[in-house]
Amino acid sequence: MDTLEKVFEPDVLSANCPSRTLFNHVTSRWGVLVLIALQNDTMRFSELRRKIEGVSERMLSQTLKLLEEDGFVDRKAFDVVPPHVEYSLTPFGQEVSKRVRELASWIEGNLGDILAAKQP
Amino acid sequence: MDTLEKVFEPDVLSANCPSRTLFNHVTSRWGVLVLIALQNDTMRFSELRRKIEGVSERMLSQTLKLLEEDGFVDRKAFDVVPPHVEYSLTPFGQEVSKRVRELASWIEGNLGDILAAKQP
DNA sequence: GGAAGTACATACAAAAATGTAAGTATGGAA
DNA sequence: TTCCATACTTACATTTTTGTATGTACTTCC
Structure with a gap:
């Protein structure tokens, strides 16, 4: 390396690293x-709302907007009445989704053992 | 299957599935x-506090306690003064940690591209 | 003798997240 | 003609989370 390389290493453990912000959005409750x-x-919006038990409309739209701004979700609106909007993942979104899914699946798949090992 | 099998399928999308609770703990901010x-x-506690920029003592101990109850973190206290306590991951904890790390690493590694693709 | 370091707990305060209810626009069904 | 459905937004209230400050116990260093 003869020039200034690697001046900045992203690290979620650093308080103001942009990766921390993105990571927080991705790992947020909703x-x-x-x-x-x-x-x-x-x-569609209402399908998502039904599928994700417990989200309110407010939180769902807020979360979708955030993930859209980050470039993980794609929003396609059709100008009709009643409104019709379709949400999907961008290529980036699919990458993070895959990893989030793996975490969730592992927990789901080992739920019995995890619960059995808990003491309190 | 001649008996009652698969009566219950863990699913984080279900509001009161225990896997959702565990998933929330694992994906919580800290x-x-x-x-x-x-x-x-x-x-040790103070090492963790220094490494995870931005956590307060309060949040760190709360988070550690929760993860310990869930069986992901192991706490070993030595009865000396000043206090000495060591935290580590249980085998379950290592499994989830691995997956969380993969997500974080992907984001860190693609941070430039993700940021470049953002519009607002 | 006073200060520092450790791993917390606890009370109180402030900030952030979330929920609830209502409103918007419009076409079509009952 | 009243109501429903859709995808939101906005105001307001409540809940949850997070932070700050302080205290504790004991030993060692200065």
């Missing part, structure tokens, strides 16, 4: 679930 | 970072 829900399908 | 920080080392 963010993870949106990513999982959209993994293989294009879905 | 939970993810604790899991990452402990990945290869045993660490």
Whole structure:
């Protein structure tokens, strides 16, 4: 290396590293679930709302907007009445979704053992 | 299958599935970072606090306690003065940590491209 | 003798996340 | 003609999370 390389190493453990912000969005309470829900399908707002049990409309739209700004979710609106909007993952979104899914699947798949090992 | 099998399928998308609770703990703001920080080392409380930029003592101990209850973190206290406590991951903790790390690493490694693709 | 370091707990305060209810626009069904 | 459905937004209230400050116990260093 003869020039200034690697001046900046992204690290989620650093308080103001941009990767930390992105990581927080992705791992947010509803963010993870949106990513999982959209993994293989294009879905409409109300479908997502039904699939992700417990989200309010407010939180769902807020989360979708955030993930859209970050470039993980793609929003396609059709100008009709009643409104029709389709959400899907961008290529970046699919990459993160895959990893979030793996984490969720591992927990789901080992739930029995994990619960059995808990003491309190 | 001649008996009642698969009566219950864990699913993080279900509001009151236990896997959702565990998933929330693991993907909580500080939970993810604790899991990452402990990945290869045993660490003391104050080391963790220094490594995870931005955590307060309060949040760190709260998070550690939660992850310990879930069986992901192991706490070993030595009865000396000044206090000496070591935290490490249980085998379950290592499994989840691995997956959380993969997500974080992907984001860190693609940070430039992700940021470049953002519009707003 | 006073200060520092350790791993917390606890009380209180402030900030952030989330929920609830209502409103918007419009076409079509009942 | 009233109601429904869609995809939101906005205001307001409440809950949850997070932070700050302080205290504890004991030993060692200065």
